[in-house]
Amino acid sequence: MTQQEVQQYIDFHRENGGTGKIFQFKFKNYEPGLLVLEGNFTETCLNPNGTVQGGMMTSMLDDISSLLLIMEANGKLYPASTDLHTLHHRSLNKGEVIAKAKIIKKGKTIATVKGEIYDQDNKLITTLMHTAYLVHLDKSLYDK
Numbered sequence: 001m002t003q004q005e006v007q008q009y010i011d012f013h014r015e016n017g018g019t020g021k022i023f024q025f026k027f028k029n030y031e032p033g034l035l036v037l038e039g040n041f042t043e044t045c046l047n048p049n050g051t052v053q054g055g056m057m058t059s060m061l062d063d064i065s066s067l068l069l070i071m072e073a074n075g076k077l078y079p080a081s082t083d084l085h086t087l088h089h090r091s092l093n094k095g096e097v098i099a100k101a102k103i104i105k106k107g108k109t110i111a112t113v114k115g116e117i118y119d120q121d122n123k124l125i126t127t128l129m130h131t132a133y134l135v136h137l138d139k140s141l142y143d144k
Contacts, residue, residue, distance in 0.1 A: 001071060006030045009071050010037070012142055013063065023060050025099075033103040035068040039117075041094050052092040054126075058084060061115030061128035065101040069111055069132065072103075075140030079111065079132030087127045092119055109134050 007027050013020035022044060029036040045056040062084055069079045098118040105112045115128035 001030060001032075003027055003030070006035070006071060009067055009075075009142070013067060017063070019059050019063055022056075023063065025064070028098065030071075032072070033068075035064060035071070035101045037064055037099050038096055039064075039099045040096050041092065043094060046094060049091075050093075052094065054086065054088050057088065057092065057117055057126040058086045058128060060097075060099055061086070061101070061117060061126065062130060064099045065113035065115045065128065065130040066132070068101040068103065068113060069106070069134070070141065073134075073136075075142040076137050078135045078137060078141065079130075080135050081130065081132050082110075083129070083131040085129040089124055089126065092117070092125045096120060097125070098122075104129075106134075 010025050010027060023039040026038040028038050039060050041052045045052050047053040066079045070077060100116045102114050104114050111132050111134055113130045115130060116124060117126040119125050
């Protein structure tokens with residue numbers, strides 16, 4: 001898959017998904033089974049303490065791990081989450097981050113994807129283990 005093809009999925013997510021508008025994903029790298037994007041946490045994502053709310057980090061990793069599965073199926077699959085297990089290793093301030101998703105295991109009906117967020121100093125902030133039931137579609141989500 002080319003950078004331009006990956007960008008089309010990111011653009012679709014930004015234009016059609018609620019959180020896609022918030023996280024402002026930018027392409028960094030893709031290889032089969034691995035997606036790396038730059039994301040952004042704005043004021044909207046902060047808790048009263050002034051740090052990024054944990055649920056927003058989980059949401060970002062849910063998005064990138066789902067995007068990876070959807071992309072690799074050419075949009076003909078939708079991951080219905082069955083478990084999102086998040087570990088928050090340290091707090092995070094607003095701003096740009098690196099989000100990574102890596103397929104751990106993908107079968108016919110279930111997939112497990114690991115997601116990670118790194119801060120601007122390349123410190124691991126959050127890890128997500130995402131298990132999803134794979135809903136196979138007759139046509140691509142991205143067909144008009």
